[in-house]
Amino acid sequence: MIFQAFMTNVHESNVYVAACGVTREGILVDAGDADKRILQFVRENSLRIGTIFITHDHYDHTGGMEAFITTLGVEKVFSGTGSAGGKLGLRAAHGDKVT
Numbered sequence: 001m002i003f004q005a006f007m008t009n010v011h012e013s014n015v016y017v018a019a020c021g022v023t024r025e026g027i028l029v030d031a032g033d034a035d036k037r038i039l040q041f042v043r044e045n046s047l048r049i050g051t052i053f054i055t056h057d058h059y060d061h062t063g064g065m066e067a068f069i070t071t072l073g074v075e076k077v078f079s080g081t082g083s084a085g086g087k088l089g090l091r092a093a094h095g096d097k098v099t
Contacts, residue, residue, distance in 0.1 A: 008033035013060040019047045027051045032060045034067035054079040
């Protein structure tokens with residue numbers, strides 16, 4: 001497993017990257033800032049980020065979402081409400097299993 005946490009300058013919020021060490025498929029948790037360190041980490045580790053999970057819909061968790069979607073080619077965005085940063089996404093509730 002590949003895992004890295006990044007503290008951003010947006011209210012010192014955290015962005016997390018987790019990926020399979022074999023397939024290189026990964027997720028990004030909270031997208032408060034499309035910090036260049038995060039993009040560099042993804043590229044240096046040859047990761048494919050197909051999904052973003054948003055823990056809650058505040059700008060310090062969603063502000064970089066559009067940049068990540070565009071730059072990384074993210075296909076799915078999950079949140080507890082089904083929307084994030086004013087965009088419609090997929091709803092993930094407590095106990096749901098997402099593959």
